[in-house]
Amino acid sequence: MCVLAVILFYLIFLNKLSLTLKCYECTGYVPCGSGQTNLLVNCPGKCVVYKNQFDQGMIVRRCCYSNCGSEGLNKFEGRDAYVCSTDMCNGDQADPFLSGGSITTTTVEEGSGEEIQSTTTPVFVISTTITIKTSQTTTVSCHECTGHYSGCGTSPHTIINNCRMCMVYKNVWDGNTIVRRCCYSNCGPANTVQQYEGRQTYFCASNLCNGIGSENALPSTRGLLLADDSLPSN
Structure with missing residues (x-):
């Protein structure tokens, strides 16, 4: 009976972990979004990053608990925001989505002997009225x-x-x-x-x-x- 109770507790614990992800929870006033593990929170929803136009355009990284919207560039609390659902996805690598810049990815074909190929994907900011x-x-x-x-x-x-x-x-x-x-x-x-x-x-x-x-x-x-x-x- 005791063994069954321990197994049940362990399964509940694993299930709780599976329902959360790691998000940055901080603002651009402090170093944040580039590996600062002390600024990560367990998030049961999605990660989000946006610029606060009422605080001099400061970057804000947060956990979204509800009404997060679909992933990608979206509207969150009336602002253009980037919403995602993988660990630490609202770090500084997501910032270009907010400014209409581009994200460069590097791919290497293993064993090909070819030079490293870089591709640049443009990021388009869609302006809408909410x-x-x-x-x-x-x-x-x-x-x-x-x-x-x-x-x-x-x-x-x-x-x-x-x-x-x-x-x-x-x-x-x-x-x-x-x-x-x-x-x-x-x-x-x-x-x-x-x-x-x-x-x-x-x-x-x-x-x-x-x-x-x-x-x-x-x-x-x-x-x-x-x-x-x-x-x-x-």
């Missing part, structure tokens, strides 16, 4: 930026409109940096701290309510993760 519908009749303006930018929470350049709610959380995978964002869906009740994408997040529903000082509503760092998560190593 309309985000909410269940509320009113929308609010929120700050959309990270604490690495000195004006985050005060600068008008970080303001995004037509949000369902505003939110703020600490990204423990990026030096415990404060992140202020617009929430489009699955938002918690206003003026409460709820779990959102695996983090303790403060939600509010008035204009620019996630500005400086709103992070004081968050619990301590150790309370920011789900029970089965762990803090990254340095």
Whole structure:
């Protein structure tokens, strides 16, 4: 009986691992996307990378938990984003997809004695207009930026409109940096701290309510993760 229990636990553990992949969770303000294992998270959804136009075009690498869209260049939370589902696929090798550049791949035919052949694949950025519908009749303006930018929470350049709610959380995978964002869906009740994408997040529903000082509503760092998560190593 004990042996069967151990086998069952092992199978459940393997199944849990098979449902997750490794994604970078960080911003371009720190070295990220080129092998920094301490900035990887176990992601049950897909990896995503995009440029935050409200934070000086800063690169953002994240795990997407829901509403990720199809793989490749796609719309994610109103932005052009690259979505993928292999380990560390949202690293810096994916950045050319966001700028309309090209990705060069090198192939060698083993034993042929031929020179190495390089092929360049152009990457096309498709511009579309996205309309985000909410269940509320009113929308609010929120700050959309990270604490690495000195004006985050005060600068008008970080303001995004037509949000369902505003939110703020600490990204423990990026030096415990404060992140202020617009929430489009699955938002918690206003003026409460709820779990959102695996983090303790403060939600509010008035204009620019996630500005400086709103992070004081968050619990301590150790309370920011789900029970089965762990803090990254340095």
